[in-house]
Amino acid sequence: MSFLGFGGGAPQISSEQKIKAAEAELDMVTTMFNQLVDSCHKKCFDKNYADGELSKNESLCIDRCVAKYFDANVKVGESMQSLGRSGTLGQNLR
Amino acid sequence: MSFLGFGGGAPQISSEQKIKAAEAELDMVTTMFNQLVDSCHKKCFDKNYADGELSKNESLCIDRCVAKYFDANVKVGESMQSLGRSGTLGQNLR
Amino acid sequence: MSFLGFGGGAPQISSEQKIKAAEAELDMVTTMFNQLVDSCHKKCFDKNYADGELSKNESLCIDRCVAKYFDANVKVGESMQSLGRSGTLGQNLR
Amino acid sequence: MDQLNYKEQQEFQKILYTNLVDRCFNDCVNDFTSSKLSTKEDTCLNKCAEKFLKHSERVGSRFQEQNQILMNQMRGGK
Amino acid sequence: MDQLNYKEQQEFQKILYTNLVDRCFNDCVNDFTSSKLSTKEDTCLNKCAEKFLKHSERVGSRFQEQNQILMNQMRGGK
């Protein structure tokens, strides 16, 4: 499972490293998915749970929220690249 | 350490898998415990730390908060089961 | 990378354990660093992103925020020790 | 890599589950004069859980679709 | 599986510790005209840490009790 291009560009790695990379990948997709669930829940629902069903408005809101989250993701990735900041942050902790 | 029935129903697994399952179990209990500490802290305290001791009201609030959190946990687990949603969510990411 | 004295006081451990301890160490530094980034972002910025540059005031605020976070860290560590609570919490879950 | 194995699925669900409990507890339970859930809190928890679950499933479906589109754009998947 | 080993305990405490620092920093420190903690902030941090610690311990005790009750209900523990 590749997501947003992450996990693709690594140099030659062993098969054990591949497994570890795949696990890290999954961790990140899981994290991002949960943040997405959480953010769109905040954006699309009030805290008044009168009904267990999704209303039509709520469903529409969710769909748009996910679409916009993906666009925001791409946008932010491009910003980072155009600022030339793809390798500097982790190095700060060296 | 088994918690809320998780970790019990897995199929035949090797002893290495058992260790991994136990680690995952512990991760979840840790996560849930920290969420519980956090939620009840929000519910039972104001941000005015005049005193380092727990007042009688705060102590009572904590006890009830934990009890209710457990009940909510069970309740939510039952809801999930009655909706027949115990295996579908992870599959969405397949 | 040792941080705030954590990771120093462990008893005799094997080299595999050392690697695991180092990984746990890194996890914690990463967690703390991210909390720090997050807290100081909340303290020093409003949500109105008119400009991509850090203003002089924002830069000053960040520097002071990090310094105070470190002091708070030391302070809280001392409080914990003076309360004699360095080994009891994890044991609660035994 | 395109499938979550048994363990991963379990893990994924547990994270979702703990988030669901936490979210619904925080939104529905606010009275600590008793240690028993009131009828109102109880109903709220049920609706909240049901709604959160449906929400997550819908997000999951859209997530997959968007991810697929993105991967097709990048190079037709892997 | 009923005991946390040395490493797990350490880890558990570190999570608690980082949460404690973060919580108390956010609640107590709000003045960034100086890089030194004021006396007021300092006192607040001490009280907050002490209170959070006692809070966590109390939650821990209740957590165990409730967990025990639940496990007894399920099948007398494992």
Place this chain on the structure above:
Amino acid sequence: MDQLNYKEQQEFQKILYTNLVDRCFNDCVNDFTSSKLSTKEDTCLNKCAEKFLKHSERVGSRFQEQNQILMNQMRGGK
């Protein structure tokens, strides 16, 4: 132990990245009458990302300095 290896750096960046996306999305995107980002949201995301990145870098530098000071105080580092 003083260096993050390739994998660790990647991981570190991913966490930062997901936090950045989440933070800027939450602060900048609030209109769900359309599924396309408005020009205003788009600009806000760019500025927010740039600012958050510079913020993180500055925090990183200060973090290192403070950590160094602390380790020197403790016993001149390890």
